[in-house]
Amino acid sequence: MYKSILSRVREFKKHSFLAPMFITLEVFMEILIPYMMAKIIDVGIKNSDISYIVKLGIILFVMAMLSLFFGAMGARFASIAATGLSKNIRSDLFEKIQKFSFKNIDKFSSASLVTRLTTDINNVQMAYMMGIIMVARSPIMMIVALVMAFIVNSKVSMIFLVAIPILIAIMYFLIKKADPMFVKVFEEYDVLNNTVSENVNAQRVVKAYVREDFENEKFKKLSLKIFGLFVDVEKLIALFNPSIILVVYSVIIGVFLIGGKYVASSVMTTGELTSLVIYSIQILMSVIAASFAFILLIIAETSIERICEVFDEVPSMDINEDGEKDIKDGSIVFKDVDFSYSEDGKRLALKGVNLEIKSGETIGIIGGTGSSKSTFVSLIPRLYDVTNGEILVGGKNVRAYSLSDLRDSVSMVLQKNTLFTGTIADNIRWGDENASLEEVEYVCKLACADEFIQRFPNKYDELIVEGGNNVSGGQKQRLCIARALLKKPKILILDDSTSAVDTKTDSRIRDALKNDMKDTTKIIIAQRISSIENADKIIVLDNGNVVGFDTPENLLRENDIYKENYEFQKKGGVAIEG
Ligand SMILES: Nc1ncnc2c1ncn2[C@@H]1O[C@H](COP(=O)(O)OP(=O)(O)O)[C@@H](O)[C@H]1O
Ligand SMILES: [Mg+2]
Structure with a gap:
């Protein structure tokens, strides 16, 4: 399933590869910065060596700038890759839907196909972007920062071996609880989308039947339901937040307590302690960030399933491209x-x-x-x-x-026919795009449409608005007949x-x-x-x-x-x- 989606990255493979590369470079800069800071504190400040401080200060500044640059490049490539992927999925999906028979479309309903083409693809895009950033960022950040912390002081760093599993356990429970909630939220979004598209498309009918209040009420109820679901999610996060913060602060306090003792007994320097504190934050934050990226992936999973359902649907009609071309007569x-x-x-x-x-x-x-x-x-x-x-x-x-x-x-x-946005002539030419204006006029005369078209200020160039709402029902029917006649059909x-x-x-x-x-x-x-x-x-x-x-x-x-x-x-x- 993931393979069928990921294979559509195509021309954006390069970007998908460059993004994690740049992010990795950014991570290395971020991890070297505390190391340089420790040097400034321990060598420069301790010995009041101004020229050393200035020299390292400049290097630090350059590293910070590089880190910003790499980060920006990484984010740029990640967003190009993700929007590129979603563009490809969208056009593939659209092409697939064009092959659908009426039976296939009946099966999904057109509203649901629209949701799949929009909301679901957006979810995949978000998850892909976060995915390629986090894949590089979190594990590398965690491992390299851990290694650095152990190099600085392995005894103090033992604290991470306790803290990381606890944090992972907390995040695991959070994800496990939140997952079904997110699935529910997105199901309700689907219903909401369908209601919106149905109502906007049928605005005239809603008004004609004075159903505005009823539809408003229906919409309010749905919105309220989604609001309730989000409140539940927020409640859950509110519940977990303090425990996450507790772990982070405990670690920092622990590093200060144990590290402070080492500094006092001159086993460790102040600069090393400072860098350890920054490494602690980097390590713990990468665990948390990875978890949130994971939640996005979970949300996207349902969307991926829904997109793949459309890709996997076999068009129920064989178009028989090499079939007989000549239809003898209209029997x-x-x-x-x-x-x-x-x-x-x-x-x-x-x-x-x-x-x-x-x-x-x-x-x-x-x-x-x-x-x-x-x-x-x-x-x-x-x-x-x-x-x-x-x-x-x-x-x-x-x-x-x-x-x-x-x-x-x-x-x-x-029976239920539609005209499309464009001029009258464009609409008639759906029957035969190469037809001359004379031919268009001829079929319009047959369908008794020419008489009212001539009364429009722009005649055959008069614009038809979306859905043909600016012509009467009877006029629309006559235009549709003219369009059908232009094909010179046998039947x-x-x-x-x-x-x-x-x-x-x-x-x-x-x-x-x-x-x-x-x-x-x-x-x-x-x-x-x-x-x-x-x-x-x-x-x-x-x-x-x-x-x-x-x-x-x-x-x-x-x-x-x-x-x-x-x-x-x-x-x-x-x-x-x-
Ligand atoms: N797309 C469809 N899916 C399922 N059932 C349908 C579909 N279209 C029509 N039907 C059913 O087939 C029957 C005949 O419908 P239809 O041919 O539209 O009738 P008529 O044109 O004579 O009014 C009805 O019972 C209708 O509910
Ligand atoms: Mg009918």
Whole structure:
């Protein structure tokens, strides 16, 4: 797991190597400084040798400057390495997510994928930076300072052999207690993130339903929960802090007590005692710093797991790059098709579907909400793969085609469609990035979009804001249809794509499609019977079953569900007109 993450350092290996090198140099300077100080005290001050003091003073100053320089370089390389690593993980992860099928995305949820791309990667970045600094700093500092302390006075230094294990034991208990708390904090952060992103994205809906107070309350509760968890962590640290400080001061007092006796009996000099005190602080601080770096690693571990889950996810769809490129025509055949959204293949959303659609036909689909209309059409461009049976397009199994070519030939306007930030022309060109303005205008005319685009001050260069919130629902739908037409598809699928368009415009769009896209197979899902009553054939769906597939005239005679719908809607129409 760690290997898969660490291998992504790539071009920043050099920095990851240089950082500990410089930190090591810094540590050596820091350890030599007390040694030089001892010399100044013992030789210079004792003998009142001013020139010696000045000479060593200058060397000391240079060493301090070098230590600062090495420290700064180390930190610089460490931060470049860490941000570089996170940049690489982020782009790899993003690339991986682009390969995901709808099924893969359903499994994680988009909000959770966003958290993994942001918070989790940041945690890894922090831990990596602290990691490469501490890996060099703490052990080297501890060992070299210990060795120096023993060289200065091995008897006094015995005190460290007692103090270090005690300190390590205290830090061990602290980490053991704090670990589950941190894991909990980050789990709650996840929930918080999801709430924030959901709310910000759906701000308009929240406002429309006057749910601000409810959402505020929900958010407050979550914040309070995280606050509580942090207070628990702080309490724990507050409890451990005095014991850590107790150990540090005991050691210093011990060094003074035992060392003082040696100084009094002239076994040790004052300068040596001073350096010993500084070494004690360096040794103990390195143990404490290492422990905190360890806590960061623990926090990052959960994040690493979550990132690796995404890396390890096998894209559930084979894109079949070398597959067939040429789709002969827009004919569609469903053979004994079952489909389930769940991994285990139970709870079928579509059951035993068998039907044949000829190239160029216009097919309507009706059925109640949740009857699997969207599911049915999403199988044709392979947004999902069938669970059992097979689907043929242009006489061949859809899996035989290269996925990108299949999706180029099967253009689908999704029920929940989005426009992207950019001009109208940019958005339409999603269908074909090389299309000329004439071609863009042509499809916009077919989709009855040209008429309102011409009324914008900048016409086709009018900017669409994020999510397309500056065009009406019906306008957005027409732009999405135009975008789909630009692909010159063999099969065009409109999933309730004219629901927000008035009936008159709806019928003009249908006429335009009928006359100008004769060879394209058109599949139209609609709630309004009027949108599909001129179709060649209509599929009636009920709870995942095809309960009717025939001409509108025949269905009106033989199919109860269709007849009921037809009469209900026609009556509604009469009521309004009358
Ligand atoms: N991504 C999904 N994951 C799991 N279940 C889904 C998913 N999309 C739709 N379903 C379920 O499949 C059934 C059919 O949904 P759908 O095809 O969207 O119906 P319709 O378009 O006719 O309203 C519903 O019961 C719905 O809850
Ligand atoms: Mg639907």
